[in-house]
Amino acid sequence: MSQPPGRTKNPRPGARRIHVLLDCVGDPLSLLLQRGIHRSEITITPDAGSLPPERVREIVRGATAVLAPLTVTIDAAFLDAAGPALRVISNYAVGIDNIDLAACHERSVLVCNGPPPMVEPTADIAWTLLLATTRRLRAGITLAESGSWGGYDSKLLLGHRLTGGTLLVVGAGRIGAAVARRAIGWHMRVLYTARSEKPDLHGPPISASRVTLDAGLPLADAVVLTTSLNSSTRHLMNARTIGLMKRTAVLVNVSRGPVVDEGALAEALHAGRIHGAGLDVFEHEPKIDPRLLDAGNVVLLPHIGSATVEDRMELTRICIADIANVLDGSAPSFPVDTGPAI
Ligand code: GLV
Numbered sequence: 001m002s003q004p005p006g007r008t009k010n011p012r013p014g015a016r017r018i019h020v021l022l023d024c025v026g027d028p029l030s031l032l033l034q035r036g037i038h039r040s041e042i043t044i045t046p047d048a049g050s051l052p053p054e055r056v057r058e059i060v061r062g063a064t065a066v067l068a069p070l071t072v073t074i075d076a077a078f079l080d081a082a083g084p085a086l087r088v089i090s091n092y093a094v095g096i097d098n099i100d101l102a103a104c105h106e107r108s109v110l111v112c113n114g115p116p117p118m119v120e121p122t123a124d125i126a127w128t129l130l131l132a133t134t135r136r137l138r139a140g141i142t143l144a145e146s147g148s149w150g151g152y153d154s155k156l157l158l159g160h161r162l163t164g165g166t167l168l169v170v171g172a173g174r175i176g177a178a179v180a181r182r183a184i185g186w187h188m189r190v191l192y193t194a195r196s197e198k199p200d201l202h203g204p205p206i207s208a209s210r211v212t213l214d215a216g217l218p219l220a221d222a223v224v225l226t227t228s229l230n231s232s233t234r235h236l237m238n239a240r241t242i243g244l245m246k247r248t249a250v251l252v253n254v255s256r257g258p259v260v261d262e263g264a265l266a267e268a269l270h271a272g273r274i275h276g277a278g279l280d281v282f283e284h285e286p287k288i289d290p291r292l293l294d295a296g297n298v299v300l301l302p303h304i305g306s307a308t309v310e311d312r313m314e315l316t317r318i319c320i321a322d323i324a325n326v327l328d329g330s331a332p333s334f335p336v337d338t339g340p341a342i
Helices: 028-034 053-059 076-082 101-106 116-134 137-146 174-186 213-219 239-243 262-270 309-327
Strands: 018-020 042-044 065-068 088-091 110-112 166-170 189-193 222-225 250-253 276-279 298-300
Touching: 018 028, 028 042, 028 309, 053 076, 065 309, 076 101, 088 309, 101 110, 110 309, 116 137, 116 174, 116 222, 116 250, 116 276, 116 298, 116 309, 137 298, 166 174, 166 213, 174 189, 189 213, 213 239, 239 262, 262 276
Parallel strands: 018 042, 018 065, 065 088, 088 110, 166 189, 166 222, 222 250, 250 276, 276 298
Antiparallel strands: none
């Protein structure tokens, strides 16, 4: 797997077209200007993610570089509309499931993303959801704010004990490792699934073990999904796999919505098949399955895993830097493998 070598296009200064297709946190314009890109070469379309794809294709016609949000689909039609001058797509995310990598490879378009600033804030949101669902935070807040709380009751809103339990991280990469690291504070046994062994997770203090999904699910008190979305992880959590979880366990998803079959999850929650679910991502964003909205113990967030000022500013810096690096003829810092080495 490798990046294509990239085209040795060298347009005359001023002839480049850099499209920023979202309202980046920070000041993308200044960052581009600082890298010697002229104002007339830059177009910012802050709301491209909510425009129809045909309109976005018109906008990017003749683009040399594109900074894209995860809500814009970069497929063959997009790339063909942009045309042969396109050299680099910089994705304002770590996930790259909105991009047809093979189509980029075929057209020698480089793809970059921004993993580092996504790691810690997303792990924090995973733990926020883990604690919130385990301890039934949503029901507690609703009751406290309702004015109808009758006072201390020894059986009110009993959750489950996370300390000393077992955490299963599904698809342990950088974010999964950060989720696992936080489990040390709760003295948890950590299991993980991954395509390859993660030696860094095996030694103390995490002392994790790699398991298969089917072996890990029945043991886990908390299941956190941090896998990327691809054809083998779509609906990885479905009626069968959710059925393997303990009745007292919680499921947290901070990866991509389609990793979970939302219908099956809603059914399991309504049937009390698992204790709860915390979701930051959904199958058909921004729509949320109404059966999830009225399920008992769910905590739902609007895809804010990496939403901190500091981390999103850093993401802007990384994405702009890699566009400028490619336009300067240097290697990007965060390239994504787009296909077989050629
Ligand atoms: C956010 O969801 C990302 O992939 O960065």
